[in-house]
Every structure is written in structure tokens, then in C-alpha cells.
Amino acid sequence: MENPAPALPNRIDAMFVRLRAEGRKAFVTYTVAADPTFDASLAMLHEFVSAGIDLIELGYPFSDPILDGATIQKANRRALAAGGNLQRTLDLCKAFRRHDSTTPVVLMGYANPLAVMGYERFAERAADAGVDGIIAGDFPIREASPLLAALDRHGLVMIPMAAPSLSPADYAVDKPGIGGFLYCIPVVGPTGGPSASTDAIVQAVERCRQHSRLPVMVGFGVKTPDMAAGVASVADGVIVATALIDQFDRLRASELRGTAFDDAVRANVQAFRQAIDRPWRGA
Amino acid sequence: MENPAPALPNRIDAMFVRLRAEGRKAFVTYTVAADPTFDASLAMLHEFVSAGIDLIELGYPFSDPILDGATIQKANRRALAAGGNLQRTLDLCKAFRRHDSTTPVVLMGYANPLAVMGYERFAERAADAGVDGIIAGDFPIREASPLLAALDRHGLVMIPMAAPSLSPADYAVDKPGIGGFLYCIPVVGPTGGPSASTDAIVQAVERCRQHSRLPVMVGFGVKTPDMAAGVASVADGVIVATALIDQFDRLRASELRGTAFDDAVRANVQAFRQAIDRPWRGA
Amino acid sequence: MPTAASLAISAGRFGTFGGQFVAPVLLPVLDRLDEAFAAAWADPAFHFDLETLMHRFVGRPTPIFETRSFRPEKAARIVLKRDDLTFNGGNYANSAVGQCLLARRMGLGAVVTDTGSGENGVATAAVAAHLGLRCTIYMGRKDADQQSPMVRKIRLFGADLGIVEEADRALSAATSAAIRHWMGNSATTAYVAGAPIGAHPFPTIVATLQAVIGRETRLQLIDAGMHPTALLSAVGGGSSTLGLFSGFVDDPGIQLIAVEAGGSGEPGAPHAARLRFGRRGIFHGAETLVLADDQGQLLPTASIAPGLSYPGSPPQLANMVTSGRVTTMTINDHEALSAVRRLAAGEGVLVCLEAGHALAAAEKVGRQLSPDSVVVVMVSASGDKDIDRLWQEE
Amino acid sequence: MPTAASLAISAGRFGTFGGQFVAPVLLPVLDRLDEAFAAAWADPAFHFDLETLMHRFVGRPTPIFETRSFRPEKAARIVLKRDDLTFNGGNYANSAVGQCLLARRMGLGAVVTDTGSGENGVATAAVAAHLGLRCTIYMGRKDADQQSPMVRKIRLFGADLGIVEEADRALSAATSAAIRHWMGNSATTAYVAGAPIGAHPFPTIVATLQAVIGRETRLQLIDAGMHPTALLSAVGGGSSTLGLFSGFVDDPGIQLIAVEAGGSGEPGAPHAARLRFGRRGIFHGAETLVLADDQGQLLPTASIAPGLSYPGSPPQLANMVTSGRVTTMTINDHEALSAVRRLAAGEGVLVCLEAGHALAAAEKVGRQLSPDSVVVVMVSASGDKDIDRLWQEE
Numbered sequence A, B: 001m002e003n004p005a006p007a008l009p010n011r012i013d014a015m016f017v018r019l020r021a022e023g024r025k026a027f028v029t030y031t032v033a034a035d036p037t038f039d040a041s042l043a044m045l046h047e048f049v050s051a052g053i054d055l056i057e058l059g060y061p062f063s064d065p066i067l068d069g070a071t072i073q074k075a076n077r078r079a080l081a082a083g084g085n086l087q088r089t090l091d092l093c094k095a096f097r098r099h100d101s102t103t104p105v106v107l108m109g110y111a112n113p114l115a116v117m118g119y120e121r122f123a124e125r126a127a128d129a130g131v132d133g134i135i136a137g138d139f140p141i142r143e144a145s146p147l148l149a150a151l152d153r154h155g156l157v158m159i160p161m162a163a164p165s166l167s168p169a170d171y172a173v174d175k176p177g178i179g180g181f182l183y184c185i186p187v188v189g190p191t192g193g194p195s196a197s198t199d200a201i202v203q204a205v206e207r208c209r210q211h212s213r214l215p216v217m218v219g220f221g222v223k224t225p226d227m228a229a230g231v232a233s234v235a236d237g238v239i240v241a242t243a244l245i246d247q248f249d250r251l252r253a254s255e256l257r258g259t260a261f262d263d264a265v266r267a268n269v270q271a272f273r274q275a276i277d278r279p280w281r282g283a
Numbered sequence C, D: 001m002p003t004a005a006s007l008a009i010s011a012g013r014f015g016t017f018g019g020q021f022v023a024p025v026l027l028p029v030l031d032r033l034d035e036a037f038a039a040a041w042a043d044p045a046f047h048f049d050l051e052t053l054m055h056r057f058v059g060r061p062t063p064i065f066e067t068r069s070f071r072p073e074k075a076a077r078i079v080l081k082r083d084d085l086t087f088n089g090g091n092y093a094n095s096a097v098g099q100c101l102l103a104r105r106m107g108l109g110a111v112v113t114d115t116g117s118g119e120n121g122v123a124t125a126a127v128a129a130h131l132g133l134r135c136t137i138y139m140g141r142k143d144a145d146q147q148s149p150m151v152r153k154i155r156l157f158g159a160d161l162g163i164v165e166e167a168d169r170a171l172s173a174a175t176s177a178a179i180r181h182w183m184g185n186s187a188t189t190a191y192v193a194g195a196p197i198g199a200h201p202f203p204t205i206v207a208t209l210q211a212v213i214g215r216e217t218r219l220q221l222i223d224a225g226m227h228p229t230a231l232l233s234a235v236g237g238g239s240s241t242l243g244l245f246s247g248f249v250d251d252p253g254i255q256l257i258a259v260e261a262g263g264s265g266e267p268g269a270p271h272a273a274r275l276r277f278g279r280r281g282i283f284h285g286a287e288t289l290v291l292a293d294d295q296g297q298l299l300p301t302a303s304i305a306p307g308l309s310y311p312g313s314p315p316q317l318a319n320m321v322t323s324g325r326v327t328t329m330t331i332n333d334h335e336a337l338s339a340v341r342r343l344a345a346g347e348g349v350l351v352c353l354e355a356g357h358a359l360a361a362a363e364k365v366g367r368q369l370s371p372d373s374v375v376v377v378m379v380s381a382s383g384d385k386d387i388d389r390l391w392q393e394e
Ligand SMILES: Cc1ncc(COP(=O)(O)O)c(C=O)c1O
Pocket: A030, A057, A059, A068, A072, A108, A137, A191, A192, A193, A219, A220, A221, A222, A239, A240, A241, A242, A243
């Protein structure tokens, strides 16, 4: 079984080491595995990397993505229709690892597929597929002990989520199986909703840094390159999901095909990348 | 005002005197005034007399003929549509009296038009129109004191109704304003319903004779000339309504018009007349 | 407990109203019923059965309920008597239960009745099913088409439903059909009166059975420390109205207001305000106030509330109005609709359009009173049956 | 009165089921709710408000009712617990009242919830209107189209109704939509759980509020001198089931039977029997038994009774089933329909199709028992909402 050994014990930590050395912030995006097909999804992952994305959140499709807004719900439905599920998502990561052994991949999704596969089996298969971590939207740390133990046994981490209203006990937890970065959500509500103000983001990030030593990435509601630039000026990384998926949806609905399509995808991603890398001059 | 004086103080009593002298039984029919029009109705009354009918029950149309079956309900609706009502029924009788001063006419209908016109006014107008009596389906004697007093003041009578289940106190009442004959109903239920058996009719008539000295006429459910003959063999008279109205309805729906129609009407009436006059040989 | 007949001046008469204007064949049937009811009412066993079913099957006692937000500013407090919180036909169940029990006691195996809004039909069908009596219900085609859930419910309760295609194809035609059916089957079948309408002893029987509403309300108001200035009830057949008023008729200080349906309210349009605009006549077995023309033909009635659209009135109520004990008000379709909608949105209580008439009248009356006075509104049934009229989806 | 949490092994867990599988942003909201409910439950003033509304607004206590003709020959007696005799949403009102009172107490001005059969929506909308809370209800398009009177009633009570066009366009999608709405508005808005489902403390709050059913039933059975052999309840969200069972769970001699929807009953066709055929999973906030494929995708469910068609189960009930205290039975559409129809025609009592499942199961169970034994059937709501399914006009 070809299983490219990770370059470092943990690709996420390695990424932050590299970015810090370069004086840059991480740019993360989210895509649903097998949206719209397995092959297109695989091509898209590589496209992301070549366009400058540092870390990929790979959504495993779920029938009831309760925390997501309309855009990501639709993406889930497309992926399910294409046969996507947790196992196929692991397969996709494994296929991706054939040509990319360094870009960290974090699975993102819901608890039920994990529970049904079994935490131990999941952790084992995920490690084997070259997955680095997991974010489960409905799996708070206070419920996660069995999952964390399994992840830890296989060298994976769960990414904790922080929100301004949360008590630190619910995200700033030092425990085997927790690591990677802190996912800072400065707004309440499902994905695809309104954005937080710059002030709110600054305060949310500061609060995260107070309570945790993990790098802090900000997600939920980052809609424009300008906003991404603002976030990058205070956080260790920026996560953009809905905004890009909406753009890709529009591209898919247009006439563009083949390299013209790929070029357009790349241009969209690079707009964010360049904004994030640009020195921040304030909002 | 031309108001043909009655030949005798009471045309009904006179009729029974005459019939008894001839050794015949009375033949009575019922028609709704102004069904289908005022003029057709007037012509029909004279037709009845010339075909051998002895006494006419003239229905005054009412919007809610609660005690009647489908045939007579329909006749009421036709008459209402032609502008029929209690006043027009009195007008019809008055018109009839211009050419017939002997055939007794008994109004038949419901209490509400009488109550609304007022009993005194009604009795006065009815007497003026040449009416001889009144049968109101929903006006039992126990409720009738004010009406009886008014009828009596104007020389009219109310015809009491007898049924096998009734206590004699409800029909065999000797009181001013009551008279004419006893209307013997051998069945329960609304008009146009099933017929009583010969036995039941015999018993019903006998019971009437036990309790009252009025002549006894049998109505409700007499459907065929044969049945009429049977009734005539025990009672003083036979009343046929639904059966003849149904036949006239059918004639009206046919091609027959003019004298052909009149001839057919006459033939239908005469079939009953002849059966009633025929010596009875048993059922 | 005396029957309501003790309020009548002579047996079967309320003042000059009432009586037995029926086909003579029905007289012995009415006489037997009169005796049987008097005997049953004197029998504790009958009361035991009645009260058990009133509790278990009908859901009595029903609460009184003071509105919070639904009350014009600086106007009187509004208290609802919640017979919408009964089952299977609103307050109609009160009298259906008693009459079906009486039919069983008389050895009859079947009942027949008529229904306009469907409630008396549902009530009677349910009780008949429960007591194992065969049941026939007549309903006008127009009413049936408008109340299809009621039609289905009646059928689910195993009753024969006769749809009447005649005359106004509404309650009045259904009543005529039911009475015809009864006339043909009175040896085996009891007629269940939905209202204190018709020939004696029906007005007395129904009013006596419905008097439970007034008894409960009186005690509940005393319990709540409330002395009502006025009681209002919409008059359809009059069963809830007489039921409520009977508890207060001997308190001359308390106003009793019978609210009638004004229909669309346009000049000359049909309505159902026969206590106010009717004339003395004879209808469906009793001398009473009716809507009729000067030839005695019944006039067409109209109201958005099917239960109010009837040309006759209870003789007892006709007498109370004529004698001045009860006053009348007229409320039109629009006012009633608005009151029902505002009560639902403001209080979470959905009452029927019939009760909406009384509610709208109570607002008017309440505005003339001080804020510490209390007016009571009879809610005869829930608005579930009226939902299609109350809310049209765009 | 202890809360149902005292039955849980650790806070929020029933055995290994339960927990708080939600977006982390909701954790502080749940924690506040947990504390507020505990404080309210310890406060006599809260109980006073709750009990007043339970009586005046919901119509409690509801009677028990023994069937007469509806009972297989030589089989056990069948006693119904009549929560159909409550108002505005059947037994859903029990928990809607408590949760809306709690929201008001917590200073929240709005509530949001989801509804499948429409009953939880009607219950919540009515109580919210009554307490002056803004109200948003989510309902799947498919459910809304099938329950149009419920839709209208919700709107009449002034609630905002969000029709959900996504996913199964039924209850599950409506729940997701309501939770999303709540996530975005948790500072001002309380989520009202229709069932003892979801993240802690909802299962505890709802089961505690519904326990009134079991308390009443227990006392009523003792009062009637009846010792039940078995209690049966159909499991939708599980609120009436846990409500009833909670009164008897500590009597090891009494069988508790959870009845699930078998759907059409054809092999391979969708059903909703997740307690019997489900697997351990995490759904809508709790670890419980769910109908899911081996990749964790939820399976489509089906039942003629909309309230039973849900892929998750209450964690407390999952624990009772897994531990053997509660057994399960499966009843298909046809059996339930037939039971409801026969009960209506034979007893004059129209129950909902959900209860029809428990009724049909009770007949089966009763046939195995002696004629003097008693089985109790939970009737969660009336069949009014199901009339179109129960009776098709030709
Ligand atoms: C499931 C999901 N939704 C949303 C987001 C980010 O929020 P938004 O969609 O508002 O960019 C992420 C990012 O990780 C995600 O994984």
C-alpha cells in the first residue's frame, strides 16, 4: 500500500513554521469532497494548492448539514448525489496525497458519520489517508473524549472552535488529540451569514490568544479579499468558504470550461491570496 | 264586489248530503295553487270538477313544506316561482268561484302564512274568496284556539287530522270552527311515502268513526285506482295527491299539449273516479 | 334542578311563544318525550350518566378566561366562557349527550338530527357511536361543501349522512329533512334537537341541558370575584345563548345581550337578525320570531358564520326579547372576522366566527363601561372549523 | 418534583446516550438554559404560572377512558389516556407552555421552533401569542402542503411561518432550519423543543414538563382501581411516550412498549422504526439511536402518521430500550388506519394516526392477556388533523 509518509510529524504545525518564517499568514479554503464529482474535486484540490492555498478543509458530505447555510447545503447535496460520503472523502485525500505530501488537509463535517464509522476505525483510516486533523461542527470538546483518544493514537488532531461567547473551558483545552490551530468564529449563526465587524474580529482573536497558544485562524463570514486582508493583519490565517464556493458555482453556471474555467478559479483564489499577503493599511 | 253566496251554509256538508243520497264516496284531490301558473291552475280546478272530483284541496305555496315529500315540495317550488302565495291562492279560489259555486274548496298548507296574515284577516278574506275550510299540516287542534275562533266567526271550518297513534283528544274534538270531515292518515311519515295496508286502513277508519261523527276521508299514500277503490269501500271519501301530481308532471314533460293534454289529465282523474264508484270486490 | 320549563308561563309556552306546531302524528311522540324527559330528569341515575359523559366525553367544566391584550383601551374587562374547550361539536355536545342518553333510556335504537355548521352533527354522531345508537345526520349541500372536515368526521363516527339538495341547501332544509325522516321513523328513532328550537318539549329539553353553561359560569365568576355588567352571546340556534343566560336571567341588574348576524352589512342584503327585525310567525314547530315576508314565506338568511344563519329563533329567547329582559345587537361579517383574527393573534385563542360576533359586540359594549367592569362573552366552539374562512393563503 | 434529569446517569446523559453535540457557539446558550430551568423548577411562582396555563390553556388534567366495543373478544381491557382532549396541539402544548414561560422568565422576547404534523407549531404559536412573545415556526413544504389547516392556524396565531424547501422538506429539515435560526439569534430567542430530543438540557426539560401525563395517569388508574399490565405509546419525537412512561418506569412489573411506525410494511420500504432497527449515532444534538446508512447518512423515513416519521429518537428512550426496560413494536400504516377508523365508529372517539399505531399494538398485546387485565394506550392528539387521510369522499 503506497502511503506517503508525512514530511513532518504534523503537516499543520510544519505549515505554520514555514509561514511564520516567510512572514505570511495562512490562507485556507473549504470544499466539499466530490462536489460536483470525485475527479473534479481532486483536480480542484491541486488547483487550490497551486493558486496559493496553504491548508484545505475537506468537507465530508452529510445528509443534514445543520450548521450550514444555503450555499454549503447545496454543495453537500451535489456531493451526495455524486456518491460522496466519509469513506469517499478519505479516498479523495489519499488520492490527493499521491501528488501532494505537504499541504495539510483537515476534514470538516458532522459527528454522525464519525460515530457510525466508529472513532477508532475513523482515526485509523484517516491517518492512513494522509488526513491531518478534523473539525466537526457539532462535536464540542466537552463531548469528544473518545474521539480525541482515537485521534491521538493515530497522530491526528481535532481543531477546537472558539467563539466570543464561549467560556475558555470549551476551546482552550490542553489535551492529547487537540491541536493544529484555533478556529475562531467571530459571529454567531450558521455559515454563509453576515460578517463580523473588524473590531469584533480583533477582539475575538485577542481573546483566543489570551487563552490558548495555538495559532488562530478566523473563519465564517469572510466575504471579500479586502476583508480577508483585514483578518490576516490580526490572525494567523484566514478561512474563506462560502464566498469562494459561490464564485465557483457561478463559474460552473457560466460558459467557461477547461483551462478557461481553471484560470478563472485560480484568479478568484489568487485575489484572496494577494490581499492576504498585502501589507495591511487598515479598513 | 261579486261574491257568489254559497248554495248552502257549508258546501262540504252539502257535498256529503248529495253523495250519500247517490250512494257514492267522495273523491278528493290536492293541487298547489299557481303550479305551474295561476291560469293553468285555474283551468285545472275546473278540469278536476268536470272529470268527477268532488272536493279540491288547494295548497297555498310555502317556502318550507316540511311535511311533504319530494313531489309536493317540487310543486311548491314551481308555484312560488310563478308568484304563488297565500293571497294569490285566495285570488285563485275567488276566480274559480266565478264559474263554480258548489264544489267545496279546502285550503291546505302550513301555519306560518296564516300567522303572518293574522287569523282574523285570513278567515275574513278566505270566506270572501269562497273557501270552505282549512287543513294546516303543522297546526294541531291543541294549538288552534285563536284560529278556530276566527274561522267560526266567518263560517269556515278546520278539518281535523286523525292518525292511528293519536289520542282522540287530538282529533275528535267538538268545538266551533271544527268540521267538514275527518282527515284520516293511516301511515306515519311525510307525503309521498309508502302506503298503508288495507287492514290498517280499515282499522284506522273504524277508530275514527268510534270517536267522531264527522265523515271520514282517507289520504296519504293512495297510489292506484285499485287502492282508491279499496279505501272507498270503507271510508266516506278518498284523497289522492302525490300519485296524480306525479302523473301530471309526467304529462307536462311529454309532447302532449292543448286538448290532448287536457284529455290525458281527465283520463288519469277518471281512472280513480271510476274505481271509487265501482262496487268493491275486495283486495 | 328544575327544568327550563319552569321559566315557561304554561307548559310548552314562553309567554305567547312556543307551542307544538307539528303534524298531528308527532303529537303522541312529543308527549312521550315530554314525560320521559321529566322522569329522567327526576332520576339520579340519569344525572350520573349525564354528568360522567359531560366530564369524560364533552370535557366539562370549561374554564372562564380573561383576555389580556384583547380589550379596547380604558374599556371593560372581557371574560370568555370557553366552551370551545369541549370536544366533538363545541357546546352542541351538551345537549346531544343528554338527548342520546334519553333516547337509549326510552328504548329507541336510533337518532336523527340536522346540522348546519357540522357541529351538532359531529356531537350527535360521536355520542351515538359511543352509546351504540344508529345515527342519521342531515346536512345541506351548501353547508357540507363548506365544512368538509365536519362531513368526514361525521362519517368516521359511523353515522349516515344525508346531504340535502333542496330549498336553501343549508340548515333550514336539513332540519326539514331530519323532521321528515323522524316522522317516518318515530317509533324507533329519536330526533335530537341541536337548539332550543322547535315544538315543545324540545326548547325545554335543550335549554335544560345547556343550562350547565350558565351554572358553571355563575360559580366561576363568583369564584373569581367578578360581577359582570353584561353577558353577550351570538344567537344561532340559541343553545349556548340560553345556556349562558339561564344562569343570570333572575339577576335584573345584569344585562343580557343577544348578538345576531348582520351579514355583509350592505343595505338590503340578507342577514339573520330575526330577534331584531323578525316578525311573529310559526316555524319548525313553534310560534316565535322569524324572518319572513308579508306572505309568510321565509326569507333567505346570510352570515359568514354558518351557525348563525337560520330564519327562526328559540321561543324562549323570543319571549325574553319581547319582554325586554334581553336586548339585541347586530354585528356584520367583517366585524366578526376582525374580532376573531385579533383575538387569535393577540391571545393565542382561536374562537369560531359565531363567537366572533359576540366578541365584536363586547368590544362595543365595553367601550361604554368603566375599565373595572366585566363583560362575559360566550364562546360556543373553537374556530378550527372556520380556518379556511379566517385565513386564505395567498 | 425532581426533573427527569434525575433519571440520567450523568448530567445530560442517559446511560451512554444524550450529550451536547452542537455548534460550540450554542454551548453557553445551553448552559444558561440548563441553569434557568433548574432555577425555575425550584420556584413555586413558576409552577403556579405553569399549572394555571396547563389548566386554563391546555385543558389539563385529561381523563382516562375505557373503550367499550373497541376490544378484541376475550382480550384485555383498553384504557386510553386522552391527551386528545387538550387544546392547541395535543400533548405538545404541555412542553410549549413550560418552555415559553421559561423564555419569558429568561428575558427573551422571541421563540423559534419546528413542526412536522403542525401540532408543535400550533402549540408554540398559541402560547407565544398568549404570552406576547414573537414566534417563528419552521415547517417542511411537504408537511405544510399536507396540513393546511395547521398552517393557517399557526398564521392566525400571528407567528411567522418559514416553509422549508430543503432536504426532505419535512420535520427533519424544519428542525435544521429552526436550529440555524436559533444559532443566529440565541441572544434574543429561545428554541422550543417539541420533543425530548436534541442536546442537553432539552431532553430533560421536555421530559420533565411532559411527566404530567404519567403523574395524572398513575393517579387516575389507582383511582379507577386498575393495575395496568402494559402501557403503549407511539414514538414520534417521544414527548408523550416519555411523559406517560415516566410515571411507571419504577414499577418493574409494568410493561412499557414503544410503538414505532412501520410505514407501508412492504419489504425494503422506508419506515421510522429507529429504536428497533436504528444504529447508534449522533443526530440533532444528541447521541442516540438513528436510522442511518453505514456511512452515517440519514435514511428517509415514512409513515402515514407525520408525527412518527423522524430518523432520530429521544436519548432517554434509546437508553430505556437498550437497557431492556422498554420494549418496541412496529405497526404499519394500514393497521394504524384501521384501528383509528374502528375506534371512531365504535366509540365516537377520533384519535390521531400516531395514536392509532399504539392502539393497533394494544389490540395485539391485549389478545395475549386475560380479559381482566388492563392495557393503557397513549392518545397524544385528536384525529382532526388526519381527517383527510382517514376519510376520502368518493
Ligand atoms: C462547513 C463550513 N462552513 C463554513 C465555513 C466558513 O464560513 P463561511 O462559509 O462563512 O466562509 C467553514 C470553514 O471552515 C466550514 O468548514
